[in-house]
Amino acid sequence: MFYCTLTCIISLILVVFQASSLQEDYYRRHYIGSIPEDAIIGGKNAEGSDVYIGQVYDRNVGLIAVQINPGVKEVIIPIFDKIRKASKHISILCGSQDDFYWLRANASDLHLTLLEKHAVNGGHIDNYGEISIGRISQEGETKIGIVVSYNVGNAYFIYNNDGVEKRVPSYEILVYGYHIDRC
Template identity: 50%
Template sequence: MARTICVAIFVLFTCQTSYSLRDLDYYWREYTGEVPEDAILGGRDINGNNIYIGQAYVKNEGLVVVQITPGVRQVLAPMKGIKKIDKYIKILCGPQQKVFWMSSNSSNLHLALIDKHAVIGGHEDGLGYINIGRISHEGEVKIGKINSFSAESAQFYFNDNGLERLITSYEILMYNDKDLDVRIKPY
């Protein structure tokens, strides 16, 4: 019995780790205010300017998805309110043609993700991984986090003029690990 359990655990561990993050084309780089050429576009602000997908460390909370505006070093992280962060910020980079946005909502996200690869945007300490989401809000794109660790309640949190808001319908950033050419829509 013990041997069967050990073999099952080994097989499960091997299957889960055979597809490591090192095999992926996307990665996080330090953000210094300059947007790298291979940064993944998140959408456009109300003035039509590009915005990007970021990740910021919030002390004692985790790594949180944030919206990056080119040239601005400070980001606003939706984490139990809005936290202003000006260090430990990263920007998502990789081939634009390998990522795409998929519409979803909080009650069916987990079913929609079966056999698909959602881009991991960070984690909340003690709770689990979070994903990258976006919405169109009052004429502009808002990038934020999806608390996907809570089945049937995977809500999207974002910064709305200094206030943390949540919404239940959104788009989630997906990674195409097949050899298909997908094009990201700018929103």
């Protein structure tokens, strides 16, 4: 009896330890207009201010990665050839900036590019699948958006371009990891 109990306790400790070692050290905080100190910077806007990586829940679409502009409580969701706006159910990506990097990628071979890498989950589109977080630089500013990573061979980057949904095949995707070979 004692041996069985001891074995169960040791097994439970090992499972908890293993699960905790796999946990990422990033998280999301509720966003209501102010930027937390540990928010992950996604790039710069045209004025040179930092832009951030957010996520918003839209009951008609899913959980979608979005760009957060400091001081602006509303985010824009470019999805299904439409632009949607949201001011509720928004979170902002937080953690240690040093644990993230942007990896060049393209729509046709994204899945090969990501082998043995951890793309940061950007949410999901209901009835389609998981999405990742991407960015491009356009006319001197960063545009944060979604990568339709569920679509093998056609994993396009979708973003808001002044109120119009745009899709491009070449972009950078957000990747997480402590020991990253950046070469």
